[in-house]
Amino acid sequence: MSKKIYLDNAATSFPKPKCVAEAMVDYMTNNGASLHRGDYGSVFEVENAALTLREQLCELFNHDEIKNVVINAGATMGMNTVLIGSLNEGDHVLVSSMEHNAVMRPLHELECRGVSFDHIPCDSQGRLDPNKIPQLIKPNTKMLVLCHASNVCGTLQNAAAVGQVCKEHNLLYVLDGAQTAGHVNIDFAKWNLDALVLPAHKGLMGPSGIGALLLSRRLADAIRPLITGGTGSRSDDEHQPWLMPDKLESGTLNMPGIYGFSAALGYIHSVGVDALFERERLLTARFLSGVASLRNVKLYGIPNLIDRVGVIALDFIGTDNALAASRLEQKGIMTRCGLHCAPLAHKTLGSFPRGLVRFSIGAFTTEADIDAALGAIEQI
Numbered sequence: 398m399s400k401k402i403y404l405d406n407a408a409t410s411f412p413k414p415k416c417v418a419e420a421m422v423d424y425m426t427n428n429g430a431s432l433h434r435g436d437y438g439s440v441f442e443v444e445n446a447a448l449t450l451r452e453q454l455c456e457l458f459n460h461d462e463i464k465n466v467v468i469n470a471g472a473t474m475g476m477n478t479v480l481i482g483s484l485n486e487g488d489h490v491l492v493s494s495m496e497h498n499a500v501m502r503p504l505h506e507l508e509c510r511g512v513s514f515d516h517i518p519c520d521s522q523g524r525l526d527p528n529k530i531p532q533l534i535k536p537n538t539k540m541l542v543l544c545h546a547s548n549v550c551g552t553l554q555n556a557a558a559v560g561q562v563c564k565e566h567n568l569l570y571v572l573d574g575a576q577t578a579g580h581v582n583i584d585f586a587k588w589n590l591d592a593l594v595l596p597a598h599k600g601l602m603g604p605s606g607i608g609a610l611l612l613s614r615r616l617a618d619a620i621r622p623l624i625t626g627g628t629g630s631r632s633d634d635e636h637q638p639w640l641m642p643d644k645l646e647s648g649t650l651n652m653p654g655i656y657g658f659s660a661a662l663g664y665i666h667s668v669g670v671d672a673l674f675e676r677e678r679l680l681t682a683r684f685l686s687g688v689a690s691l692r693n694v695k696l697y698g699i700p701n702l703i704d705r706v707g708v709i710a711l712d713f714i715g716t717d718n719a720l721a722a723s724r725l726e727q728k729g730i731m732t733r734c735g736l737h738c739a740p741l742a743h744k745t746l747g748s749f750p751r752g753l754v755r756f757s758i759g760a761f762t763t764e765a766d767i768d769a770a771l772g773a774i775e776q777i
């Protein structure tokens with residue numbers, strides 16, 4: 398039986414730092430209280446834990462308003478909250494042509510409510526040219542949504558330059574950080590972001606089922622909640638409180654998740670995003686140079702280290718890609734094949750509907766893992 402090699406970190410990172418599970422078990426064993434529900438010691442402890450998590454997120458992403466850091470169920474939840482909670486009949490949205498279905502499906506739902514959208518075309522490697530945005534802006538364009546790095550092929554967009562265009566044209570700017578948070582630095586304030594959508598379980602190395610949504614003041618003031626209900630605050634009022642973050646945090650939060658997420662961010666802080674990025678780049682370079690000498694696969698996306706993260710998409714020439722992924726699995730290599738919940742991105746890259754096999758590097762991937770994967774690819 399060959400050693401198991403996990404190269405599916407774009408789906409979810411694995412393994413997690415040990416402190417993540419330890420913090421969750423400790424909470425469940427020794428505390429167990431619910432945020433904002435009760436006036437006793439263990440509730441005060443969880444209040445502190447949630448506040449610490451919001452502070453960690455503010456520090457990591459250079460955001461200065463703790464109350465506009467929403468703890469939620471993850472990136473899909475965050476994207477739905479932003480799109481459905483702030484778009485109205487007659488609004489127009491611009492989206493890159495590399496978006497995930499977490500963006501496209503809510504937008505298609507909103508079409509029935511009179512919201513329209515257009516794609517900002519990206520090139521065949523998935524790169525978006527910010528200079529192409531102004532000519533697509535209409536009088537009713539309200540928002541621009543950008544997938545910071547592609548979950549299909551790792552192409553990284555110039556989010557700062559796009560932010561500048563959004564500022565000049567007064568567009569709400571929403572960044573999908575699912576494939577970049579924890580991998581590259583993201584600067585909420587400098588890039589003029591109005592919303593940053595984050596899952597805890599990918600590059601941030603936390604548990605699944607929890608994430609965060611960072612909002613600018615103008616978006617936080619305007620946004621409507623997707624879900625209403627008990628918040629543990631203003632219990633005398635049957636109407637949803639409009640204070641942040643309670644407005645967007647109805648129902649009991651994922652408390653073990655808060656502890657695990659916070660521990661993961663502590664780990665990232667101790668290692669540093671720059672160090673994680675550098676390590677990922679070295680491994681990506683090793684993978685890319687190995688792939689360049691193989692004749693049985695074609696790389697999709699950017700073939701060098703410029704503007705990319707460690708998500709690598711391959712087409713196995715003359716072989717069904719699902720079969721190739723299954724053969725890799727027999728050799729212990731875990732990947733993800735198919736369309737990766739991003740048919741639009743595959744259409745842009747020219748790999749729709751065939752799909753590709755995706756290899757994605759994480760913080761615990763080693764050089765030996767990359768070499769083993771290359772060896773296995775060559776044998777297929």
Ligand SMILES: Cc1ncc(COP(=O)(O)O)c(C=O)c1O
Nearest residue numbers: 471472473497499548573575596
């Ligand atoms: C680019 C991108 N956006 C959004 C999501 C949705 O994340 P989640 O399923 O954690 O809500 C993913 C997940 O794969 C993703 O890769």
